[in-house]
Amino acid sequence: xxxxxxxxxxxxxxxPFGDVLEARGAPDKQINQGLCGRFHDRAAxxxxxxxxxISLFKAEPRKLPLTLExxxxxxxxxQAFLPMSxxxxxxxxxxxxxxxxxRPTAFVTAPGQGVNYFRGVWxxxxxxxxxxxxFAVVDRIGEGPNLEEHWFDEPYxxxx
Amino acid sequence: xxxxxxxxxxxxxxxPFGDVLEARGAPDKQINQGLCGRFHDRAAxxxxxxxxxISLFKAEPRKLPLTLExxxxxxxxxQAFLPMSxxxxxxxxxxxxxxxxxRPTAFVTAPGQGVNYFRGVWxxxxxxxxxxxxFAVVDRIGEGPNLEEHWFDEPYxxxx
Numbered sequence: 001x002x003x004x005x006x007x008x009x010x011x012x013x014x015x016p017f018g019d020v021l022e023a024r025g026a027p028d029k030q031i032n033q034g035l036c037g038r039f040h041d042r043a044a045x046x047x048x049x050x051x052x053x054i055s056l057f058k059a060e061p062r063k064l065p066l067t068l069e070x071x072x073x074x075x076x077x078x079q080a081f082l083p084m085s086x087x088x089x090x091x092x093x094x095x096x097x098x099x100x101x102x103r104p105t106a107f108v109t110a111p112g113q114g115v116n117y118f119r120g121v122w123x124x125x126x127x128x129x130x131x132x133x134x135f136a137v138v139d140r141i142g143e144g145p146n147l148e149e150h151w152f153d154e155p156y157x158x159x160x
Numbered sequence: 161x162x163x164x165x166x167x168x169x170x171x172x173x174x175x176p177f178g179d180v181l182e183a184r185g186a187p188d189k190q191i192n193q194g195l196c197g198r199f200h201d202r203a204a205x206x207x208x209x210x211x212x213x214i215s216l217f218k219a220e221p222r223k224l225p226l227t228l229e230x231x232x233x234x235x236x237x238x239q240a241f242l243p244m245s246x247x248x249x250x251x252x253x254x255x256x257x258x259x260x261x262x263r264p265t266a267f268v269t270a271p272g273q274g275v276n277y278f279r280g281v282w283x284x285x286x287x288x289x290x291x292x293x294x295f296a297v298v299d300r301i302g303e304g305p306n307l308e309e310h311w312f313d314e315p316y317x318x319x320x
Contacts, residue, residue: 021214021216021296022216023216023217023218023294027218031217031285032219032285032286033285035219035220035285036217036218036219036220036285036286036293037217037218037219038215038216038217038297039215039216039217039218040213040215040301041213041214041215041301042214042215042216043213043214045211045212045213045214051205051212052205052211052212052298053200053201053203053205054181054201054202054203054205054240054242054276054298055198055199055200055201055202056181056182056183056198056199056202057183057191057196057197057198057199058183058187058196058197058199059192059195059196059197060195060196080214082214082242082244082296083244084242084243084244084245084246084272084274085244085245085246086244086245086246086292111292112244112292112294114244114296116214125191125192125193125195125196126192126196132246132271132272133196134183134272136181136242136274136296137198138212138214138298141201
């Protein structure tokens with residue numbers, strides 16, 4: 001089984017796949033009499049034939065090493081995951097040339113990091129590494145399945 | 161000074177002001193081979209002349225009792241606050257008859273609760289009760305100030 005080592009999530013490494021949402025560096029604006037920093041409009045929301053909505057996802061925690069059997073993608077919209085706890089989660093993405101995913105890349109988040117997958121980016125299912133596994137999700141609300149799955153002929157092993 | 165006691169946040173009590181975003185009760189859908197519950201499209205996003213965007217807010221923690229001197233509202237859009245930690249935060253809202261806020265109501269959240277203020281609802285500024293004070297915010301990205309402030313002639317005291 002091909003092993004893939006999860007790396008720490010950075011905006012630079014994640015740039016081909018989506019946005020890293022984090023309060024890093026100076027805020028774009030100070031609001032509320034200087035008591036709050038606003039890191040403004042950090043996700044490229046992109047919906048075809050639908051609209052943005054906020055849902056909550058509650059997922060079972062996983063453990064590394066983890067066997068990756070499939071990835072999925074949403075052809076009609078971006079999808080943002082904002083963790084509602086300070087716990088890390090696992091992110092798996094894959095390039096999409098030719099309609100099939102290429103070799104996956106894995107990341108582990110630091111506390112306070114969320115992500116927004118660009119429309120159509122292959123990614124693994126939501127994989128918190130601790131309870132409570134609770135996330136706010138901003139994705140496309142609309143008609144149609146907006147989901148493709150790809151099951152790998154040979155699974156990958158994601159490890160620390 | 162008029163004292164206002166903060167109550168525990170419930171969807172029922174908050175209904176005139178906005179949505180409570182929480183993974184409570186049965187999910188609307190099980191996804192990812194049954195490993196994740198989706199609580200679907202739980203916020204009434206409502207934007208006039210703009211679009212939805214995701215920003216991050218990092219705010220200084222406050223302590224109760226707290227002196228409430230002002231509230232604000234956004235006439236052009238709803239505003240959702242999703243805490244990125246499991247810590248409680250303080251919510252202050254006020255009815256809006258006649259263009260001025262009425263007597264405020266205060267809530268303290270439980271872990272895992274976020275809120276979406278309906279468009280135009282008077283509310284206090286973001287008030288985490290603990291560090292890190294980090295929130296994902298879904299609000300209107302667009303032109304114009306989209307902000308009104310009201311300073312009370314006599315402040316209120318918000319207490320436990």
